[in-house]
Amino acid sequence: MNLSxxxxxxxxxxxxxxxxxxxxxxxxxxxxRVLKEDIIADRDFPPFNxxxxxxxxxxxxxxxxxxxxxxxxxxxxxxSKQLTLQNSTNCVEAMTGAMLPMNTDVVIQYExxxxxxxxxxxxxxxxxxxxxxxxxxxxxxxxxxxxxxNTKISSAEVGVFATVGKTxxxxxxxxxxxxxxxxxxxxxxxxxxxxxxxxxxxxxxxVSLLDKxxxxxxxxxxxxxxxxxxxxxxxxxxxxxxxxxxxxxxxxKFDYIPDVLDxxxxxKLFHRVQQRPxxxxxFGKKGFKTVFAFPGNPVSTFVSCLKYFYSxxxxxxxxxxxxxxxxxxxxxxxxxxxxxxxxxxxxTQINGNIYATPVKGRGSADxxxxxxxxxxxxxxxxxxxxxxxxxxxxIMYR
Amino acid sequence: MNLSxxxxxxxxxxxxxxxxxxxxxxxxxxxxRVLKEDIIADRDFPPFNxxxxxxxxxxxxxxxxxxxxxxxxxxxxxxSKQLTLQNSTNCVEAMTGAMLPMNTDVVIQYExxxxxxxxxxxxxxxxxxxxxxxxxxxxxxxxxxxxxxNTKISSAEVGVFATVGKTxxxxxxxxxxxxxxxxxxxxxxxxxxxxxxxxxxxxxxxVSLLDKxxxxxxxxxxxxxxxxxxxxxxxxxxxxxxxxxxxxxxxxKFDYIPDVLDxxxxxKLFHRVQQRPxxxxxFGKKGFKTVFAFPGNPVSTFVSCLKYFYSxxxxxxxxxxxxxxxxxxxxxxxxxxxxxxxxxxxxTQINGNIYATPVKGRGSADxxxxxxxxxxxxxxxxxxxxxxxxxxxxIMYR
Numbered sequence: 001m002n003l004s005x006x007x008x009x010x011x012x013x014x015x016x017x018x019x020x021x022x023x024x025x026x027x028x029x030x031x032x033r034v035l036k037e038d039i040i041a042d043r044d045f046p047p048f049n050x051x052x053x054x055x056x057x058x059x060x061x062x063x064x065x066x067x068x069x070x071x072x073x074x075x076x077x078x079x080s081k082q083l084t085l086q087n088s089t090n091c092v093e094a095m096t097g098a099m100l101p102m103n104t105d106v107v108i109q110y111e112x113x114x115x116x117x118x119x120x121x122x123x124x125x126x127x128x129x130x131x132x133x134x135x136x137x138x139x140x141x142x143x144x145x146x147x148x149x150n151t152k153i154s155s156a157e158v159g160v161f162a163t164v165g166k167t168x169x170x171x172x173x174x175x176x177x178x179x180x181x182x183x184x185x186x187x188x189x190x191x192x193x194x195x196x197x198x199x200x201x202x203x204x205x206x207v208s209l210l211d212k213x214x215x216x217x218x219x220x221x222x223x224x225x226x227x228x229x230x231x232x233x234x235x236x237x238x239x240x241x242x243x244x245x246x247x248x249x250x251x252x253k254f255d256y257i258p259d260v261l262d263x264x265x266x267x268k269l270f271h272r273v274q275q276r277p278x279x280x281x282x283f284g285k286k287g288f289k290t291v292f293a294f295p296g297n298p299v300s301t302f303v304s305c306l307k308y309f310y311s312x313x314x315x316x317x318x319x320x321x322x323x324x325x326x327x328x329x330x331x332x333x334x335x336x337x338x339x340x341x342x343x344x345x346x347x348t349q350i351n352g353n354i355y356a357t358p359v360k361g362r363g364s365a366d367x368x369x370x371x372x373x374x375x376x377x378x379x380x381x382x383x384x385x386x387x388x389x390x391x392x393x394x395i396m397y398r
Numbered sequence: 399m400n401l402s403x404x405x406x407x408x409x410x411x412x413x414x415x416x417x418x419x420x421x422x423x424x425x426x427x428x429x430x431r432v433l434k435e436d437i438i439a440d441r442d443f444p445p446f447n448x449x450x451x452x453x454x455x456x457x458x459x460x461x462x463x464x465x466x467x468x469x470x471x472x473x474x475x476x477x478s479k480q481l482t483l484q485n486s487t488n489c490v491e492a493m494t495g496a497m498l499p500m501n502t503d504v505v506i507q508y509e510x511x512x513x514x515x516x517x518x519x520x521x522x523x524x525x526x527x528x529x530x531x532x533x534x535x536x537x538x539x540x541x542x543x544x545x546x547x548n549t550k551i552s553s554a555e556v557g558v559f560a561t562v563g564k565t566x567x568x569x570x571x572x573x574x575x576x577x578x579x580x581x582x583x584x585x586x587x588x589x590x591x592x593x594x595x596x597x598x599x600x601x602x603x604x605v606s607l608l609d610k611x612x613x614x615x616x617x618x619x620x621x622x623x624x625x626x627x628x629x630x631x632x633x634x635x636x637x638x639x640x641x642x643x644x645x646x647x648x649x650x651k652f653d654y655i656p657d658v659l660d661x662x663x664x665x666k667l668f669h670r671v672q673q674r675p676x677x678x679x680x681f682g683k684k685g686f687k688t689v690f691a692f693p694g695n696p697v698s699t700f701v702s703c704l705k706y707f708y709s710x711x712x713x714x715x716x717x718x719x720x721x722x723x724x725x726x727x728x729x730x731x732x733x734x735x736x737x738x739x740x741x742x743x744x745x746t747q748i749n750g751n752i753y754a755t756p757v758k759g760r761g762s763a764d765x766x767x768x769x770x771x772x773x774x775x776x777x778x779x780x781x782x783x784x785x786x787x788x789x790x791x792x793i794m795y796r
Contacts, residue, residue, distance in 0.1 A: 195480070
C-alpha cells in the first residue's frame with residue numbers, strides 16, 4: 001500500500017494552488033471575499049478638527065487667563081460650514097461631528113456648563129487645550145493604506161469602504177466549481193428511495209460548505225456507467241476550474257473515477273491518504289484544472305472538504321491561510337490504526353481555554369453525528385493513546 | 399446622571415425579545431437560520447444492512463467451519479436490489495453502499511483476498527461475524543429526532559435535511575429591519591464630501607452585520623429636521639419590526655431622536671449606558687416594535703450592534719444564546735473611567751488558549767482600528783487596572 005500521510009497530501013495540494021484573477025463587486029456584496037487592492041485614505045481622518053463632545057468651543061487662552069463666563073455667538077452644527085469665533089472672549093456652541101470653529105481650540109461639554117440667556121458659565125477649572133477635539137489627520141493621513149490587499153473582508157472593512165467612497169472593490173475571482181455525485185444507489189432529495197437506495201446528500205453538504213466561502217457551485221449526478229462518466233467529466237473538465245467528486249474512488253467494481261480521470265488525462269498526484277475517515281481520497285490535476293475526488297461516505301467528504309479544499313482555496317485566493325486553531329482534548333481517547341484520525345468533537349470554552357470533547361461516533365458514515373459536533377480534532381497517525389489535556393489541531397465548522 | 403450598567407441594559411433588552419413566527423425555506427437557503435421543527439428520521443439509518451467495505455459477502459458459519467475458498471455467485475452492487483446467496487458455501491462480491499446479500503452476515507475486504515477464475519480465497523483466519531457490515535438502524539432508528547428545533551443550521555444540518563428528503567424546512571422568520579442614519583454632515587458613499595462633510599458608513603456596517611445573521615435590511619437617511627423625522631419615523635414604525643438608528647441621541651442641539659421617538663409613543667426603556675464607546679445608547683419599545691438608537695460614532699454603533707442587537711435577535715429566534723466566549727488579556731491595560739470598556743483586541747490562539755492583545759486605539763470614532771482588530775474584550779466598570787493573564791468576556795466579529 002502506498003498511502004500519503006495527511007501532511008504530504010496537504011503539501012501536494014497546496015503546491016497546486018491556482019490564481020483565478022480578480023473581479024469587481026459592489027462593496028455591500030464583498031463580505032467573505034478576499035480584497036485584491038490596497039484601500040487608501042482619500043483624505044485625512046478626521047478630515048477636519050472634529051468636535052467630539054456637544055458643548056461650547058472657546059479660545060483656550062481666554063480660559064487660561066481666568067475667564068469663566070462666555071457669551072454665545074452662534075451654533076456650529078455638524079454638516080455646516082466652519083464658523084469663525086468673532087470675539088476671542090466669546091464662545092460658539094459646537095456639536096459632535098462638527099468642524100471646530102476657527103479661532104477656537106477646546107470644547108467644554110454641556111455637563112460642565114450652566115447656560116442662561118445665551119451666556120455659558122464654565123463650572124470647572126480643569127480644562128486642557130484641544131480637549132474634546134479630534135484633531136485633523138490624527139487617526140490616519142491622506143494616502144495611508146487603510147486596508148492592505150489580501151485581507152478577508154468583514155463588516156469592519158465594509159464601513160471603511162463606505163468612508164472612503166469605494167462603492168466598487170476589487171476582490172479575488174472565485175473558481176468555477178462543479179460538484180459531482182456518482183453511485184447508482186442515490187436518488188434525488190425529493191424522491192422516495194426504494195429499500196436499497198438512499199438520497200443524495202454529499203453534494204448538498206459540499207454546496208453549503210463552498211457557499212460559506214462565497215463560492216457559487218453547480219451540481220450533477222452521473223450513474224455508474226463508464227462511457228457516461230467519460231463524456232460528462234470530459235465536458236466538465238473543459239467548463240470548470242475545479243471538480244469535486246464524492247464517491248467511486250475505492251476498490252469496488254464500479255469505482256470508475258480514478259480510471260476515468262486517468263483516461264481523460266488528469267494526472268493523479270495521490271490516491272489514498274493515511275487518515276480516517278477519508279482514506280480513499282484521490283487528487284489530481286490536468287493543466288490548470290484541479291480534481292478533488294473525495295470518498296463517498298458523508299463524514300469523509302465533509303472533513304476532506306474542510307481540510308483539503310478549504311486550504312487549497314485560501315492559498316489560491318492569496319490568504320496564505322494556515323489553520324492555527326487548536327483545542328485541548330477533554331477526555332482520554334484511544335485509536336489504534338496507524339492513521340490520522342479526525343475525531344468529531346464538541347467545543348466548550350472555559351476561562352479562555354478551548355476544550356474538545358469527543359462525540360460518540362458510530363463510524364465515518366454517520367452524517368447525523370456531525371450535527372452533534374462542532375469540529376474535528378486532528379489526532380496524529382503515529383500513536384494510539386491520546387491523553388486528556390493534550391493539545392491538537394482543530395478544524396471548526398460552526 | 400442616570401446611567402444603566404451594561405448588564406442592566408442587556409437584561410432590559412433581552413426581556414423585550416419578540417417572536418416573529420416561522421416561514422418555510424428551501425433547505426439549501428437555510429444555513430445560518432434557526433430551525434423551527436424537529437427533523438425526524440424517515441427510516442432507519444442505515445436503512446438496510448449496509449456493506450461498508452468492497453469485498454465478498456459470505457455466511458460466517460461456513461468460514462467458522464474452516465472454509466477459506468468461496469466460489470463467486472454474483473455481484474451485489476450499490477443501488478441494486480438485494481441478492482440472495484444461493485449456496486451457503488459460495489460468496490457474492492459486495493460493494494460499499496450495497497445491501498448485504500440475503501443469507502450472508504460478514505464481508506471480507508479485497509485486501510484479504512486472492513481472486514482467480516471466479517473463486518475467492520481468504521488469506522486470514524481472523525474474521526468476525528458482521529465485520530464490514532453497517533447494521534440497519536445502528537446509527538438512528540426511524541422516528542428518532544435527528545435535529546431538534548431551535549438549532550442554528552450549518553452545512554452539517556443541510557446534509558441531514560437532504561438525507562431525510564426535507565427539501566423545505568421551517569425556520570424562524572426574520573424581523574423586518576430598517577436602518578436609519580441622521581446627521582446633516584453625512585453624504586452618500588458615491589458622493590465627494592465637502593470639507594465639513596463625511597460619507598455615510600454606519601448604516602452599511604449595520605447592513606453587513608445583520609446580513610451575517612441572514613437578515614435582509616433596508617436603509618434610509620433623514621436630515622436633522624424634526625418634522626421630517628416625525629413623519630418618516632412614524633411610517634417606519636408602522637412598516638418595520640425593528641428600527642436601528644445611528645446618531646442623534648446625545649446632548650447636541652440637533653440630537654432630536656429621543657424627543658421624536660417620545661412624541662411618536664415609543665417608550666424609552668433606557669438612555670445612556672455606563673460604557674465606552676456607546677454611552678448615549680437609547681433603547682425603547684412601542685408595542686411589538688423595538689428601537690435601538692445607537693450613538694453615531696462608528697465603533698459605538700459597531701460594538702453596540704454586536705453586544706445588544708445580536709443578543710436580542712438570538713433570544714427572539716429561540717437560540718437562547720449566551721455569549722460564553724472569553725479570552726486571556728495579553729498585556730496590562732489601564733482604563734480609568736467608571737465605565738465598561740469595550741477594548742479592541744487582536745486574537746491569537748496558542749495551545750488551545752485564546753489571547754487578546756489590545757490594538758492601540760485613537761478613540762471610539764476610529765473606524766479603521768476595527769480593521770486591525772478581530773474582537774472586543776469587555777472590561778468591567780468597577781476597576782481601572784486590568785492585568786495580563788486575566789480572563790474577560792470576548793465579542794468576536796471575524
